[in-house]
Every structure is written in structure tokens, then in C-alpha cells.
Amino acid sequence: MVTSAGPTYDVVVVGGGVVGCAVARALSHHRVSVLLLEARNDLGAGTSKANTAILHTGFDATPGSVASRLVARGWHLLRAYAPTAGISIEDTGAVLVAWDDEQAATLPTLQHKAEANGYPHARVIDAAEVRELEPHLGPGVTGGMVVPDEHIIDPWTTPLAFAHEALANGATIETSFDVEGIDVGPEITELRATDGRIRRARFVVNAAGLQGDRLHRAFGLDGFTIRPRRGELIVFDELARPLLQRTVLPVPTSHTKGVLVAPTVFGNVMLGPTADDIDDREATGSTAAGLAALREKGRRILPALLDEEVTAVYAGLRAATEHSDYQLQAHADLRYVVLGGIRSTGLTASMALAEEALSMLAGEGLALEPSAEVVSVRRTPLGERDDRPYRRGGRIVCHCEHVTEAEIVTACSEPLPATDLDGLRRRTRAVTGRCQGFSCWAEITTLTGWDPAR
């Protein structure tokens, strides 16, 4: 079979998650040709869609680590960028809560760690202050630490906003291109998809997330192995939102940040995640044990939460490796950069990782001359506190989330359109609400022409 490989790009970014999209966006601001390849049928449809949607300060990172530096930098970049791009963000802050004396004893250490991470605003408070901040917390609080600058953010719009901006600035984006083979030539690298299609580029950035180690090996390299860490999450009804003001964090362990309770920009309350190391890189199902464990933790943290209706349950896979830190490497001989092992802070660090990728590419000899003109893109914000289209009239189709017909039509017809329900959910919030389609799914299948059972 003869397949046209098309043009040779200056850079191919493999992986259309939040990190890959951020890299494509940053590259698109320069006079280089960029191709973003995503294996799934949509962008942001893997790890990027199922996370805790928090913009972290990085207060609890390992001081001196790459993650510490990039989370802190990413926080600044994304916080500034989000409002300009229509990414909903809320300055809720967080309180880290100790539930026994042993945990309370570690709080001063955590505050020092925050300072070592360059975050000076964390402050240890006593149990009474914690209760004053969050009166609905369960009994047994022994102390806490406020982290005023933790934000909540819309995780769905973030990669899409990056991608749309990349597209507007001349990048090419292809979905359903699952890279299987790599052939590094003297000047050009060929990327072969599972279906035989070929794409060519001078430089390759690996932002393949859960598949990052496989692509890394295709370059003949080694050094890290992805072992997915599954995180199950329960999203509670918007009526639960008054139960808390800010994100409530547990005292973290080396394995995980632990189970938190956080408001979402969509107006819900989220409980999770669990942390199970698994082997299947597609196992985004929930488990009876995971849900039971979350409910037990939730009952202790915020008892009244358990009386509220559950809106959604999902699980995401973090790209954990045998290393605790990110795996960033530049291989000039291969004209290759890898952004690997971004295990749970990729959303926050995404724009800093993009900066990092560009400087590594430049170090490998890619000329990165800024474009004369950069187009910015603003998405319609999805956040509950933002000015959503239904408030200006229009026919509402999804009643739970107040999504209008015009938004659904746009999501299915704009560049990088939704091609399935999941994509529509992330672009509009349709069918993400409490009825999960009882009222609107039939109408939406007619509007979109989709198979009702897809």
C-alpha cells in the first residue's frame, strides 16, 4: 500500500492531552510547522479528562524536583492564561486537614516544605480555625493548614483551548493516529500509525502520557515504565456545593495526595481520587471497592455530602512511573524530546512543560523564531460562575446543566468538533448533570444525528 506521508513538519507532537496541546500551542507561536497527533478520536480524552481539576500551587511537591519547579511555574502561567482563553477558574483556596495527632504533628513540616517549594503563603491553623473555615467538616479535626492559592479549574476546556489556539496559529492536528513505529533518519523521523499511515518530521516531542514509555522505547530508549495509577472519583450534585467553600485536602503520603473533597467550576463537589496501581492502560472503569472506600472517607470528611445525590462516577489513569519525578529528557542525536511520567500534576504544569519542551528543542538545534503575529482564541466558558450562553436566551436542551441548542450545534460543527457524547460533554457540559440524559439524550441524538446507543 502506498501512503502519502504529506509534508515534512518541523515538529511532531505525539499526544493530544493537556501537555501535548500546550506544547503544540507554544510551538505554534513560532515560525515552525507543527503537527499534533492523537491516538484517540478526540483531544483531551485520556488522563486529561478525568482528574481532580485543581490548579496546584505545588506546595507539597518534593523540593528541588523538576515537578516542584514546573508546577509552580505552570500555576502562574495557566492562572494568567485561563481567563483570556475562556477556561473557567475559581480562586477557592484549600485547607489541608489533619484528622489525628500524628497528622497534626506533620503540619509544620508541610509548611516548611511549601516554603522550600517557593510557596510562602501556607499557614498552619488550629482545629477551631479549620472548623470556622469549613463548618460542615466531620468530627475529629485536629488541625490544618490553609493554602490560599490553590484554584479549581475547568480541565476539559484547557486542552481544547490550547489546541484551538494552535490550530488558529497554523498547527495541524490529527486524531485517531496511533503511532506504532518510529524510524529516525539522518534528518527526518518517520512516524508510522497502526493503520500504516506515515507522517514525517524533523523533531518529535513525546507527550504520549500513558503510552509515553512505549513511544520512548520505539526510539530505542529506556529508563522509565508507565504503571497506571487509577483514581476513581465521585461527583456529587450541585446541591452539595454549599457544604464547602474550598478544597479540603488530606495530609499527603509519598504514594498519593490522598482523597480530597473539592468544589468544581461546574458547581459540583468532587470526592476522590483513589490510587490503585494497575496494569491495564485502558481500565478507566470504577470498582465497588473503590467507590465504597471513597464513600467511607467522604463520610468522615464531610458527612452531609453522603446524603446528596451522586451525579457522576469516573476513573482516570495517572501516568505514574517507577520514578517519583517527571521524566524529561532531550536526545539531540534523535532530535527527540520526552515529557514522561507526568503523573498527576500535568494540568497545572502543562504550560511550563511546554516552555521546557521548547527550550529543549532549541537546545537540539530547532530554530524557534517567534511569529510576527499570534492569534489568541477564547472559548465559551463552561463554569457555573461565568456568563453562560443560556442566560442570554436560546433554547435549552440539557436542562440539568443549562446547555443550549446553539452550543451543541457549535460543538459538533466547529473545528476539532465533538464526534461522540463524551466529546460533547467536555465541550458543553451536556449530559454531565444529575439526570445523565433522562431528559435530553433523545433530543441530543436527533440534533447530532448520532446513534442513540453510542
Added chain:
Amino acid sequence: MSGARPVLPEARVVVVGAGPSGLAAAAALRHAGVGVVTVLEREQAPGGIPRHTDHLGFGVRDLHRVLRGPVYAARLTAAAAASGADVRCGATVVEVGGDHVVLADGTRLDADAVVLATGIRERPRSARLVPGDRPAGVLTTGAVQQLTALHHRDVGTRAVIVGAEHVSFSAIWSLRHGGCRTVAMVTPLPRHQTYAPLRWLTAGLRRVPVHTGRTVVEIVGRPRVRAVRLDDGTELACDTVVFTGDWVPVHELVRRAGATMVPVSKAPATTSGFHTSITGLFAIGNLVHPAETADVCALDGCRAAVSVLAWLTERRWPQAPLPMAIDDPAGTVAWAAHTSRGVTVRAASFGAGTLELLDGDGEVVGRSRRRRLVPNRSITVGARVGDGVGADTAVVAVRRRG
């Protein structure tokens, strides 16, 4: 209550929801002489759930006929229109109070009384915390009915129905309209909860096995449902799963308004005249009692019109209603609520016994001896209570004996 007498030409009542109870309330209010009755419906057409419940069984108690759902919905709609009620579709209400509502675009409508008739929905898979994959093909009866009856779409080929109450069996019909065969039903309860004839007409005739005492513990399949797994390890191959019943009131507006709620049913507490705890705010239909048949809801609307009229003329509001107390150490009664027929009680488990309704003085004001208390099924006990404000709070407790 007939003939459009201009008793209260200046009065304005807003009804939220144009299902059976809202439409019936609107017509009754107009017939009682209320000047302006505005019905706000978020869907594009009035009629509520019967609009897409395309089988017989509607209208028995209110219209004294046996009609198909869509026909019944059309009759109630026509009656409301003929009465002079202003039924507005595509009108989403985002806030309610006893004297106003706010629409999605921020428009505020002031009113002398507000009647909430927002109805019910089925708990979807997520709310029931059923673990497993998140494939396509997982639906509720409501979605299946709308797909087949309103949009004439096919659904799947082999369905497992979760639940075994009335609506679960009617879902077999709806699925058939969508070209889908039901291969099994699953209920955690020891028996099904519908009438024997309905079970026979739907599941019996087609030899659909009903797995009783069983829970779905996992949904399997990516990207489409492949099977469900039960707690005894049985795997039922299917490409569609329909979660049926397990009704929850569409209570968001009334809760945000701050009304006193009944924790178990998640419905607003009301008096027998459908007053909520918020002055000027009434609640009727399946919002109050999830779920009764459509005719009972429509009769709620008629009955509520009497209380609304009393409120408009006398401006007296009864003592705030509380959830009815349940005196049942055995724990077989889950909740109770007022309906147009008396008090509806929900059993938490199968059993037998005598249900008594008690007023504030401990006097028995209604009694019914039941050989079978069936969960998820309407159990109505007639109450001797009046329509006047003083009598409205008559039933304060339900007692189960023996």
C-alpha cells in the same frame, strides 16, 4: 368549580411544569376564577412524562377513561389552553419563591402564588453507584421512551432492565418499539413489585427471566456494553442496560428556595393542601410523592387549586409542614406524603400490617389494613381531612401495627 367567573381578576399564579399536575392545576385555577395563570414548561411541548409513555392506562381516575399516554397529555394540554391558562414552553425557571419565579434569562415574574409541579426523574446508573466500565448503551426508561416514542429511534438489540417495578415492566414495551429485546430483569428485592397482569403481559409472555434478590455489581464493555455481572457471579450478555424506576423528585428549585424536605423521599414536605413550608409556595404531583400515576398527579392539581384559592382570598398560611413522622419500629415504612387521594405510604420491604394516620392530637384519622405492603408501589390510605387551612396539617404521623 366550573365556568370562568372573574373571582380574582387581578390575581396571578405561576405554575412551574406542564405535566399532568401542573396542567390540571392551571385549568382548575382558571375555572376557579384566577385572572392570570401562567404555566412555565422547560420542554418544547407540554404534557410531561405521559407525552412519551406510549401505552394504555392513563386518565382512569381523573377523566374516567383509559387512554394512551400521549393522548392523555394532549387532553390535559387542550383543557388547560381552553381554560385560558397561558402555557409557555421552552421556559426554564432557575429560581422560585412564594411570590416570584426567575427565568433562565433573568426575567422575574411576580406572582401571588407559585405552584411547583416539576415532577420526577429516574436515578441514573451513576447515582446508583453501579461500578464498572462506562460504555455506551446505558440508559434510563425516560431516555428509552423518548427515543422510541418521540424520536422513533432504535435503541439496541439485547437489554437488561435494572428494576422490577411498574415502569420496569413498561420499559419492555418501549424497548420493543426500539427494536430491542429484553433478556433479563434484575431486582435486589425478593419479588417483583408490579401487578401480576402487567408482569404477565410484559415479561411473562416473552419469558423474560426476573432475577430477584440480585444486584448488578458491574457493567462490562468498552466502548459498548457487553454484559452486566450480578452479585452471584452470573454474567448477562447484553448491549443495552436500562435503569428503571428508583424515582427522585426534580427538587432542585424547591430545595434552593429553602423548603423543608422529607429526607427519605427527597420531596418537599407539604400539608394535605400542598402548602410547602414557604409562604405562597405550593408543591404538587410527583415532586411531592415519587411516584404516583399521572391521574393522581392531575387530581393533586385540582385539589391544590382549592388551597391556592383559599390563600389568594384569605391570605393565611398554615403552620409549616414537617415530614410525616413514621411510627414503625420494624422499619418497613420508608416515607409518607399527601396526595389528592389521602396519604401515600412507601414500604421499604415486603410485609403486612395495618397503617394508621394520626393527627396532632394522636387521633386516628385514617386506617387501612394491608395483607401486602409492596415496596415501590403506591399504598394509599384515605384520610379524613378537610381543605381548609386549619385542617391542612391534620396528618402528622403514620403508624404501622402488626
